Amino acid sequence: MGRHRLLPLCALLGVLFAGLLPNLDAQEDCTQGLAADIYFLVDSSWSMGEENFEHVRQFLYSLTHALHQVGGDRFxxxxxxxxxxPETEFQLNSYPTTQEVLAHIKAMSYRGGGTRTGLGLDFLIHAHMTTASGSRAVEGVAQVVVVLTDGRSQDDVAKPAQVLRLAGVEVFAVGVQDAVDSELREMASQPHDTHVFNVDSFLILRDIIQDLVVGLCGAVAQSGSAPNEAPVAGGGTAQDSADLVFLIDGSQNVGAANFPLVRDLVLRIVENLDVGRDTVQVALALYGANPEIKFYLNSYDSKASILEAVKGLTYSGGDKSNLGAALEEVAENLLSQRAGGRADDGVPQMLVVFSAAPSTDDTSAGDRALKRAGVITFGVTIADTATADLEAVATDRSFVLSAPDFRAVANMGDQLLQFINGEVESTNINQNEFTEVIAVGKRDIIFLVDSTMGSQAVNSAREFVRMFVKTMPIGPDEVQVGMAIFRESVLQPMVDLNSHGSRDELEASVDVIKPNQDRKLTLEQP
Structure with missing residues (x-):
């Protein structure tokens, strides 16, 4: 994000804003020396208006200044x-000093539009709460989100709020005027009396700053433990591993003159990835009338080999752009275990589609196959030439990027990397660990698993059961665990309650439950 040049008007606004700062002078360090990554998600819809947005700017300026007073450069x-x-104003690592952050806030412009708070939260998770964007979550630094909105969201906030909650992120919800209290509570962390603020007027925002700072300080002080990373096969972790496929329009819609610009985008992304058998694997295909696989996930072991293969790509041409057939090819052949796919090991699988025109065939079958398999799909298009198709197949509409022209495509690598890295880090964000064995007495517990879920979801369910078993006193006179799967009206027992007398035996049976190619679960006998 480019830094804003200060105008004389900003100096005047600085004087005005300074008079609104809460009296926090000489306040003791309420965070006990801990650091925090603080993310502001701010509604700028039409219902707010320019005049009220000025009050929001003042609120953000004063709040940031007050937080800097108590947290210093650790915040x-x-x-x-x-x-x-959603639109990024600045990331955690955009500015080295808080003074530059404050200058940006003063110069921030009002945008206007609808109110999609759920999409904003999702964007925050995927594009900002990543190491590449400056997040220090893997170092154990507290993650704090402050949401400000003035009305009911036009989309669902429950799912992204749940992701944040399970990841241990502290969420503070600030509502103004027509904000819905139940929705604020849906987003906010507990206890609500310190995490939810709902005021009748934008003028009153300044009156809640001190309470908000105190609440945020308390949340940071209570958060001191580093997040756990889920281990995967090969010695890496699910947070630094991925299967990544590039699917590129090779038809005349791109053209021979523009194809090298698209190729440069792929090169820029690959150059910034940690490529290897146990980290990020890369595959690539072109599509026109038919898909053409250039290399598989397991074709190359090194970044240098992949870069050479990408540099050797040549324009194929043709008047057809059958994206649907290409998506089916990716689902069937590029992400499978025989092609190097590691979905069964819990590794996230991602697809980046570059399209320069609407598809000339139906994309629905391929789209369904990828979504069933839990593949995370991103899209890049020129202007709005293929936006509708890509938004339909993308995991989320915010995952579709539009370049104004082909020359701007190569410069989109950094933004795509933020998405990719964010998904690698957040795929297992909802895997919690049980940390102590609880005395529960005799219990018969059965887990029922939907076998039509994608590989990643099934593996997450299996991992949940395995961790649960690890902490329970397993035995005939203590806790017995059973497991069954279902598909439509068919129920299939996998682990009987009385089939395993010890925790080790039970864990071994749970570990071998895996999704197979047609997304049913199978049990391999140990």
Missing amino acids: KFALVQYNNR
């Missing part, structure tokens, strides 16, 4: 405005 800040679409 880092990021800000996203949202309406119909």
Whole structure:
């Protein structure tokens, strides 16, 4: 994000804002020396208006200044405005000093639009709460989100709020005027009396700053443990591993002159990945009338080999752009275990589609196959030439990027990397660990698993059961665990309650439950 040049008007606004700062002078360090990554998600919809947005700017300026007073340089800040679409104002690592952050806030412009708070939260998770964007979560630094909105969201906030909650992120919800209290509580962390603020007027925002700072300080002080990373096969972790496929329009819609620009985008992304058998694997295919696989996930072991293969790509041409057939090819052949796919090991699988025109065939079958398999799909298009197709197949509409022209495509690598890295780090964000064995007495517990879920979801369910078993006193006179799967009206027992007399035996049976190619579960006998 480019830094804003200060105008004389900003100096005047600085004087005005300074008079609104809460009296926090000489306040003791309420965070006990701990650091925090603080993300502001700010509604800038039409219902707010320019005049009220000025009060929001003042609120953000004063709040940031007050937080800097108590947290110093240990506190880092990021800000996203949202309406119909979220837009990054700055990331945690955009500015080295809080003074530069404050200068940006003063110069921030009002955008206008709808109110898609759920999309804003999702964008924050995927594009900002990543190591590449400056997050220090893997170092154990507290993650704090402050949401400000003035009305009911036009989309669902429950799912992204649940992701944040399970990841241990502290969420503070600030509502103004027509904000819905139940929705604020849906987003906010517990206890609500310190995490939810709902005021009748934008003028009153300044009156809640001190209470908000105190609440945030308390949340940071209570958060001191580093997050756990889920181990995967090969010695890496699920947070630094991925299967990544590039699917590129090779038809005349791109053209021979523009194809090298698209190729440069792929090169820029690969150059910044940690490529290897136990980290990120890369595959690539072109599509026109028919898909053409250039290399598989297991074709190359090194980054240098992949870069050479990408540099050797040549334009194929043709007047057809059958994206649907290409998506089916990816689902069937590029992400499978025989092609190097590691979905069964819990590794996230991702697809980046570059399209320069609407598809000339139906994309629905391929789209369904990828979504069933839990593949995370991103899209890149020129202007709005293929936006509708890509938004339909993408995991989320915010995962579709639009370049104004082909020359701008190569410069989109950094933004795509933020998405990719964010998904690698957040795929297992909802895997919690049980940390102590609880005396529960005799119990018969049965887990029922939907076998039509994608590989990643099934593996997450299996991992949940395995961790649960690890902490229970397993035995005929203590806790017995059973497991069954279902598909439509068919129920299939996998682990009987009385079939395993010890924890080790039970764990071994749970570990071998895996999704197979047609997404049913199978049990391999140990």
